[in-house]
Amino acid sequence: MVRIGEITLPEFPLLLAPMEDVSDPPFRAVCKDNGADLMYTEFISSEGLIRDAIKSRQKLDIFDYERPIGIQIFGGDEEAMALSARIVGATNPDLVDINFGCPVKKVVSKGAGAGVLKDIDLMVRLTSAVVKATDKPVTVKTRLGWDESSINIEEVAERLQDVGIKALSIHGRTRSQMYKGHADWTLIGKVKNNPRIQIPIFGNGDIDSPEKALEYKNRYGIDGIMIGRAAIGYPWIFNEIKHFFNTGTHAPAPTVQQRADAIKKHLHKAVEWKGEVVGILEMRRHYTNYLKGFPHIKEFRNQLVTVKSVAEIEEILQQIVTRYDGFVPERRMATFPEEKGCEC
Template sequence: MSVQIGNIDLGEFPLLLAPMEDVSDPPFRYVCKQHGADMMYTEFISSEGLIRDAAKSRKKLDIFEYERPIGIQIFGSDIEHMREASEISSQAGPDLIDINYGCPVKNVACRGAGASLLQDIDKMVAMTKAVVEATHLPVTVKTAPGWDDNTKNVQEVAMRLQDVGIKALTIHGRTRAQMYKGSADWSLIREIKRNPQIQIPIFGNGDIDSPEKAAAWRLEYGVDGMMIGRAAIGYPWIFREIKHYFKTGEHRQTNFCRADRRLPYPPVKSIEWKGPKTGVFEMRRHYSNYFKGIDNFKEYRMKLVTAGTFEELEDILHEIEHNPRFENSVSAIEI
């Protein structure tokens, strides 16, 4: 049965690309879309920045037709400002608006936004209601189990936010106190999904880093879909590999610069969106990640991370492709 968010049909078991600051920009989203992401989100955007018309915040509103369905994620601590940010974001033409109630980083959570709202559920509900009423688009939420192990209140959050009109909920399995340490606990996610009063789709997030784990946790926790974040950095084809594993129980073999010559980090899109200097800097950062774990690769990694132009990057990749030393080790990496 297809998963629906409002009028958005995401298929039977959608895989979502998480909103990640300084990662989930249009060039990276393009790569993940090409490799099977069913829905994606912008980097999270400050409501204060949108209201002040800050250039960095406005730039994050850039979305493209090939990305659909795509959500714009906003965060903030002031209810009225979040309402205004919802209106501004809706004008950019996304398919939905997502609210960040999960970000644990200090400059967000300690300013009353992100995961901080888990300490004030009444305010969270009022803020969500204001955002829902300010847009014609479906509103979704991403959050955490709770502020810490003593205040895991996501059961109440799920019920109350559903009551004010959200259309889906993504839960990351770590509390704010955990930050990005330790293991994600999906047990509360499973409990919420099994609650017969919860009618909206529930997505799990946290520690999905392989096709085997995705398949096992799909069965164990019964979620409607999964959101993948950090695992996609340097491994953007994870979405396609998971889908292949779901269908066949086997790993999908990819080829390095042979059967499919598409670059995983599209140079034209990166340079167009960020300019030649920053665009190349971003590309070389991603390219160096693609070759993690390959023996005797230090020389080429240094070349990749110091290349100054796209032409230099192309030449380095050409060298790697034709170096017999890497013929077997890079057989599963697709450039």
């Protein structure tokens, strides 16, 4: 078992990464159904919460069936981060996570997200302020450093543990890499194997198959894996990894009917959460990834993003099930603009 404060997770848990404009309650629902052990909200601006910004407040929505769940906040001001931690605590998440990893320019330029990697003393002060402001376990998501000349993740891990965080998730790239190149897990492994480190260390970056998950689990000794973009349009990856760990064999790929059922669940949750008009509109960005690998799917996809009722969408999905019955598409990674779907 893995413990984060009073939270007990299974041995070697699989975490769903917080992703901007992706990991909302409807998306989290289908990931929970398919084996995610710990999930996080989209990241939330501390200043937005304090201003009572509607979008920021909506991101606080969590549901009991999602537990355990963490709410992730970001910012560069100690007072704002402490106040936002108290606001977040009122919604009763299982933990509060701090984002020191988002590489997107609009976040970094405000001295938040990965921008804090330039000032480790500030990172420690911000973290300490949040720990003191909440009775929830505090965790952190970060990167290896700002760039190759300033990789400092071992120091960061030790100092953040010293001020009270209960777990650390590390994306194996620097901020300057964004999502390019390969994630360097050797440094994640060094943090995990540092004798000073007593908290759980979760690795993140490039995990897109059960084989890679098992290889990295064994090679680097981390306590669990955080999965982001590989789950977009393919929430089955969590249970597929668990099946491979337990049996050494691949679970059957989801059928066309199972894919359609996941889309419908995602859609219904979106409509319940945001209302029919907004729910249907926001669901449109997901169809391409759910239907990746299906030949000649463009006609159906174009219909899905133009119809305006749940009934019409369900009818199109039934047509897809009929047309592609028995077909198993090749797995392909999701595509999203970097500022949307970024693993925050």
